[in-house]
Amino acid sequence: MTSQTVDHVALLPLYAAAGTAILVLLAELITGRRAAVAGALVAGGLATAVCAIAAGGTRRGTFCAPDGAACSWVPSPLAVAAAVVFALLTVGVLALSLPVLRLGSAPAGEFCFLLASSMTGGVVVGYAGDLITLIVGLETLTLPLYVLVGLRRFAPGERVSTAGASASITFFLISVVSTAIALLGVALNYAVTGAIHLDRLIDATGPAVPVAEVGVALLVVGLAFKVAAVPLHAWAPPTYEGAPVPVAAYLSTASKLGGVLALALVVSRLESSAVTAVLAVLTMTVGNLVALRQTRMVRLLAWSSIAQAGYILAALALGEAGVRAALAYAVFFVVLEFTAFGVVVALRPAGADGGELTAYRGAGRRSPWVAAALVLAFAGLAGLPPGLAGLFAKVTVVDVLIDQGWGWLAGVVALNAVIGLAYYVRAAAVLYSAAPRVGVPVADPQLLDDATHPRPPVGRPVAAALIGAAAVAIALGFAPQLLFAALT
Amino acid sequence: MIFDALLIAVLVLPVLGAVTVALFPARLDRAARVAGTVFAALTLLPVVLLPFGRDDARFDPSASLPAVRPWAEVDASWVPALRLDFHLGVDGVSYPLVALTALLTVLCCAYTVWRVPEGGSGRTLLALLLVLEAGILGTFLALDLVLFFLFFEVVLLPMYAVIAGWGGDDRRRAARKFVLYTIFGSVLLLLGVLTVTATAGTGDLVVLSGGTELDKHTQYAAFALFAVAFAVKAPLWPLHTWLPDAHTQAPTVGSVILAGVLLKMGTYGLIRIGVGVAPLGAARAASVLGVLAVAAILAGALICLRQTELKRLIAYSSVGHMGFVLLGIATLTVTGLQAALLGNVAHGLITGLLFFLAGAIKDRAHTGDLAGLGGLRETAPRLAGLLGFAAIASLGLPGLAGFWGEAFAVVAAVQRGGPLWLTLAVLAAIGGALTAAYFLRLLRKVTHGPASPAVLGVRPAIAGPEWLAWAPLAVGVLAVGLVPALVLAATAGPMLALTGALR
Numbered sequence: 001m002t003s004q005t006v007d008h009v010a011l012l013p014l015y016a017a018a019g020t021a022i023l024v025l026l027a028e029l030i031t032g033r034r035a036a037v038a039g040a041l042v043a044g045g046l047a048t049a050v051c052a053i054a055a056g057g058t059r060r061g062t063f064c065a066p067d068g069a070a071c072s073w074v075p076s077p078l079a080v081a082a083a084v085v086f087a088l089l090t091v092g093v094l095a096l097s098l099p100v101l102r103l104g105s106a107p108a109g110e111f112c113f114l115l116a117s118s119m120t121g122g123v124v125v126g127y128a129g130d131l132i133t134l135i136v137g138l139e140t141l142t143l144p145l146y147v148l149v150g151l152r153r154f155a156p157g158e159r160v161s162t163a164g165a166s167a168s169i170t171f172f173l174i175s176v177v178s179t180a181i182a183l184l185g186v187a188l189n190y191a192v193t194g195a196i197h198l199d200r201l202i203d204a205t206g207p208a209v210p211v212a213e214v215g216v217a218l219l220v221v222g223l224a225f226k227v228a229a230v231p232l233h234a235w236a237p238p239t240y241e242g243a244p245v246p247v248a249a250y251l252s253t254a255s256k257l258g259g260v261l262a263l264a265l266v267v268s269r270l271e272s273s274a275v276t277a278v279l280a281v282l283t284m285t286v287g288n289l290v291a292l293r294q295t296r297m298v299r300l301l302a303w304s305s306i307a308q309a310g311y312i313l314a315a316l317a318l319g320e321a322g323v324r325a326a327l328a329y330a331v332f333f334v335v336l337e338f339t340a341f342g343v344v345v346a347l348r349p350a351g352a353d354g355g356e357l358t359a360y361r362g363a364g365r366r367s368p369w370v371a372a373a374l375v376l377a378f379a380g381l382a383g384l385p386p387g388l389a390g391l392f393a394k395v396t397v398v399d400v401l402i403d404q405g406w407g408w409l410a411g412v413v414a415l416n417a418v419i420g421l422a423y424y425v426r427a428a429a430v431l432y433s434a435a436p437r438v439g440v441p442v443a444d445p446q447l448l449d450d451a452t453h454p455r456p457p458v459g460r461p462v463a464a465a466l467i468g469a470a471a472v473a474i475a476l477g478f479a480p481q482l483l484f485a486a487l488t
Numbered sequence: 489m490i491f492d493a494l495l496i497a498v499l500v501l502p503v504l505g506a507v508t509v510a511l512f513p514a515r516l517d518r519a520a521r522v523a524g525t526v527f528a529a530l531t532l533l534p535v536v537l538l539p540f541g542r543d544d545a546r547f548d549p550s551a552s553l554p555a556v557r558p559w560a561e562v563d564a565s566w567v568p569a570l571r572l573d574f575h576l577g578v579d580g581v582s583y584p585l586v587a588l589t590a591l592l593t594v595l596c597c598a599y600t601v602w603r604v605p606e607g608g609s610g611r612t613l614l615a616l617l618l619v620l621e622a623g624i625l626g627t628f629l630a631l632d633l634v635l636f637f638l639f640f641e642v643v644l645l646p647m648y649a650v651i652a653g654w655g656g657d658d659r660r661r662a663a664r665k666f667v668l669y670t671i672f673g674s675v676l677l678l679l680g681v682l683t684v685t686a687t688a689g690t691g692d693l694v695v696l697s698g699g700t701e702l703d704k705h706t707q708y709a710a711f712a713l714f715a716v717a718f719a720v721k722a723p724l725w726p727l728h729t730w731l732p733d734a735h736t737q738a739p740t741v742g743s744v745i746l747a748g749v750l751l752k753m754g755t756y757g758l759i760r761i762g763v764g765v766a767p768l769g770a771a772r773a774a775s776v777l778g779v780l781a782v783a784a785i786l787a788g789a790l791i792c793l794r795q796t797e798l799k800r801l802i803a804y805s806s807v808g809h810m811g812f813v814l815l816g817i818a819t820l821t822v823t824g825l826q827a828a829l830l831g832n833v834a835h836g837l838i839t840g841l842l843f844f845l846a847g848a849i850k851d852r853a854h855t856g857d858l859a860g861l862g863g864l865r866e867t868a869p870r871l872a873g874l875l876g877f878a879a880i881a882s883l884g885l886p887g888l889a890g891f892w893g894e895a896f897a898v899v900a901a902v903q904r905g906g907p908l909w910l911t912l913a914v915l916a917a918i919g920g921a922l923t924a925a926y927f928l929r930l931l932r933k934v935t936h937g938p939a940s941p942a943v944l945g946v947r948p949a950i951a952g953p954e955w956l957a958w959a960p961l962a963v964g965v966l967a968v969g970l971v972p973a974l975v976l977a978a979t980a981g982p983m984l985a986l987t988g989a990l991r
Contacts, residue, residue, distance in 0.1 A: 379645055384641055384644055384645055384671070385623075385638070385641050385642045385644075385645070386645070388638075391638065391641060392567065392570065394678070395570055395634065395637075395678065395682070396569075396570060398678055398679065398682055399570060399682045399685075399686065402679070402682045402683055402686045403682075403686040407679075407683070410679060410682070411679060414675035414676070414678060414679055415675065417671070417675050418668065418671050418672050418675055421667065421668065421671050422664070422668060425645075425648065425664065425667055426664075429652060429660065432608075432649075432652075432653065480567050480569075480570075481566070481567050481568065481569060484567070484569040
């Protein structure tokens with residue numbers, strides 16, 4: 001048996017991402033300064049994106065089977081796009097986290113290392129060429145998040161809360177169970193078809209077909225946990241709520257994108273329309289209906305992001321034909337969702353949770369630009385101008401559904417968009433509603449409101465992340481073709 | 489070509505204006521409002537110049553040319569993956585509505601320079617008005633289905649913001665009702681649009697008009713989706729219930745834009761997209777549409793007879809007027825469609841004026857309750873006179889703008905023949921008489937009789953900016969009434985081609 005040549009250029013993005021994690025650890029060890037650690041992560045993240053683009057998506061795979069047909073590491077335009085998005089999200093979430101790190105409520109070195117590790121997992125998911133690599137990548141993406149969700153140091157005298165720890169445990173338990181289910185599915189499918197490489201996955205034939213079908217269903221269900229699809233969604237809202245806001249942002253963007261990628265790779269090769277369609281209808285309907293009743297900002301975002309996953313699943317129910325639409329939707333969604341979380345970070349004091357919706361009253365007057373960014377994000381998530389990116393996302397999904405003759409599912413998506421608008425509009429209107437009346441007559445209620453609600457200063461990194469995300473959202477709104485071209 | 493550049497300018501100028509106004513600092517609020525008005529006025533310039541690009545040689549109705557033959561056209565690929573082209577064009581069907589939109593926006597902007605409704609800053613309101621203008625103009629100009637949908641959606645949130653930000657006491661509920669109803673229509677439109685583009689492989693209205701690209705069943709499905717979508721926007725009874733609340737709560741300029749041009753997006757869409765793209769579907773649904781349209785006329789009139797609030801009454805009268813427009817469309821004859829186009833423009837002018845006047849009366853008397861008003865003639869004769877003029881125009885007095893659209897919708901129904909259409913024509917005519925009844929009731933309550941306490945304090949003078957805002961509308965009502973050809977000049981060709989597809 002000859003030893004294989006490994007194409008190290010194809011592996012560059014992985015090297016860069018994993019190298020970032022090590023670099024961050026070293027920076028912490030040698031300098032011990034927060035700025036150096038954060039700088040290392042930013043540089044590493046950008047390097048990962050650059051490496052992914054430089055290595056390109058047309059290269060042959062590596063780590064192939066002896067006959068050279070099926071590979072475990074497969075560069076593709078889609079993988080490149082995913083790696084770039086993961087890297088940028090990591091840098092963005094770091095920027096949102098800097099106020100918390102500055103407060104010292106989370107150790108900077110550990111925080112950045114875990115974030116970099118998670119990014120590495122994300123990169124692997126995009127490039128994965130077999131189911132084992134896929135699941136290992138997905139686990140590398142999620143494993144650091146269990147810790148990140150609960151990573152909180154309390155200052156002496158600060159009221160110790162266990163919300164983070166309990167969120168972390170919930171997330172951990174659910175995730176482990178879901179991975180076990182997914183692995184069982186892989187094993188059953190392998191037992192019947194003998195395929196583990198994505199290229200060789202085929203629908204089973206012969207007497208053991210039901211076993212293989214159960215395997216596929218279990219795999220889809222296991223991966224559906226990661227995107228918080230109903231009825232496997234219950235972990236998401238408490239986890240988002242208990243986690244620090246920037247980590248919640250990472251959970252609802254990068255972690256969700258990882259799940260979507262994994263699902264896309266699987267459903268495009270194995271017939272699983274029925275189970276995916278059922279998940280899609282349940283996810284969007286339940287997500288939207290429950291979101292209607294939320295009064296806390298992060299919970300609202302959590303439920304709305306569950307509903308959004310439903311639209312992605314709807315496109316994935318088409319199998320191969322819907323993959324491009326699903327991923328395009330996922331990227332549009334990730335940009336808008338990140339913007340929304342960025343606004344929450346910018347409008348709340350450093351280290352605070354998302355708070356009640358009513359806490360955002362009058363924010364439109366106090367910080368008009370930040371509020372405008374939230375309007376952009378919410379409009380986009382609802383699929384309306386000025387959030388053109390979101391409009392194109394909806395159009396993409398409905399278009400592919402109708403094109404493939406799934407008109408009824410397109411109808412469900414469309415009706416859900418109506419429900420969705422109801423709460424997005426309500427949440428956005430809060431920003432511009434007048435200050436609540438106080439019991440005593442006041443000469444100038446606005447003045448009183450400004451005095452009791454000081455405008456928290458928006459740090460430069462947070463502002464940069466927010467401006468960057470909003471700029472990307474606007475650019476994608478006017479030139480969505482860029483994204484479609486990058487995905488094919 | 490210069491006229492193609494003008495077409496772009498029509499859309500770019502309001503957007504530029506909105507951005508400019510938004511960038512003004514808070515202390516320069518008045519300057520920002522003036523700047524916004526200047527941009528709105530500048531938009532009027534290319535709109536006025538556009539008809540000079542008309543080439544009558546291309547309008548020979550006997551030639552078998554496509555139903556949509558724009559005078560000026562811009563076509564650029566935007567998102568090939570979604571079959572979306574940035575395809576704009578103007579022709580005789582869309583031009584009157586484009587002009588109406590540009591005119592009403594200038595008037596509303598000028599009015600806002602003079603008086604800002606309570607609720608928010610004037611420059612934000614002006615910026616929103618300009619965004620609305622861009623969205624509405626885009627809808628009328630779009631010659632690509634997906635682009636049409638996109639512009640159709642642009643107006644949604646700005647209008648919500650105008651109602652929720654500057655409206656009356658119950659504004660939030662009214663605004664929410666408006667936005668949810670409208671998006672319901674919008675998503676159906678999206679489904680219809682994508683059904684058509686997925687089947688035909690193109691969204692180009694020039695290609696799609698006439699329905700040659702689509703089979704019968706696709707046309708049925710698409711028309712059903714389009715009809716409900718546009719019926720929400722127009723609004724057609726029984727999907728009209730958002731309208732009275734939105735109108736009553738919206739600030740004056742919001743009501744003017746809403747009634748004046750926003751509703752027309754529905755009727756225009758029904759003609760251009762519904763009848764244009766799915767003529768077989770339209771033919772099949774014609775009788776249902778006709779029955780609903782007459783129900784709207786009668787229901788609108790009967791509800792109006794019971795109204796006790798000024799703005800609400802005018803809002804419900806819109807339901808009736810839109811019923812006549814839809815009846816015209818439902819006949820699917822050249823006469824009927826032309827009546828619908830004329831009714832659209834006439835309703836925009838008249839109801840715009842009526843809402844301006846209602847706003848002025850409410851501002852002065854601090855009540856819109858018909859029982860609390862009365863004897864306006866005594867204290868403010870000019871205002872009362874103008875209200876009388878607008879009300880009489882609205883009830884369809886020959887010689888004023890309202891007459892042609894309604895009379896010829898009935899004529900078209902009679903021409904269509906058959907027991908159903910004759911019955912509909914008779915019922916619509918009765919509805920027209922009821923319209924006269926409730927407008928005369930309105931005049932009796934508001935202008936005649938002894939002056940009520942609320943009216944006694946009314947300032948009789950009409951301010952300069954008010955004249956400026958109202959005079960063009962009053963002149964327009966008279967002009968369209970005397971020379972309806974102003975609106976219909978270039979519609980015969982497109983309408984013949986459109987109905988030609990039905991034969």
